[in-house]
Amino acid sequence: MPKCQSCGTTWTWLQCVCRLCTLGDCLTCPSCRQDQFLTIKARKKTSLFVFIAPLLMFISVAFGIEPFVSLALFVASFAVVLGIFPFLIELTDERGPMW
Ligand SMILES: [Zn+2]
Numbered sequence: 001m002p003k004c005q006s007c008g009t010t011w012t013w014l015q016c017v018c019r020l021c022t023l024g025d026c027l028t029c030p031s032c033r034q035d036q037f038l039t040i041k042a043r044k045k046t047s048l049f050v051f052i053a054p055l056l057m058f059i060s061v062a063f064g065i066e067p068f069v070s071l072a073l074f075v076a077s078f079a080v081v082l083g084i085f086p087f088l089i090e091l092t093d094e095r096g097p098m099w
Contacts, residue, residue: 001086005093007032016086027091036091045088049081 003010009031011019019027026035038046056077060070 002036002089002091004029004031004034004036005091006034006036011086013086016089017082020085020089026095034093036093037095039090039092040096042088042090046085049085052077052081 001010001013002016006029009029011030015030019030026037028034029036053074056070056074059065060067060073065073
């Protein structure tokens with residue numbers, strides 16, 4: 001689980017998910033209210049999740065899977081990604097370059 005680089009507090013899974021549902025590039029620590037950012041390594045790891053939705057669509061079309069099953073597969077994969085996402089992120093207190 002990620003640890004705040006300002007105060008050292010380890011975030012809970014629920015705090016991570018709530019913080020990740022923001023549109024900005026910074027995550028505010030629930031304990032000290034300092035802005036935290038994903039490390040470049042964490043961003044690279046988590047960017048692979050972007051390809052899951054197109055991959056599922058491709059698999060659904062290529063193998064002729066029914067739309068309801070495809071939707072269930074998509075929801076299940078979203079739940080899995082959401083479940084493991086907080087375990088893959090690392091925080092830094094400095095805004096790094098985008099790449
Ligand atoms: Zn903190």
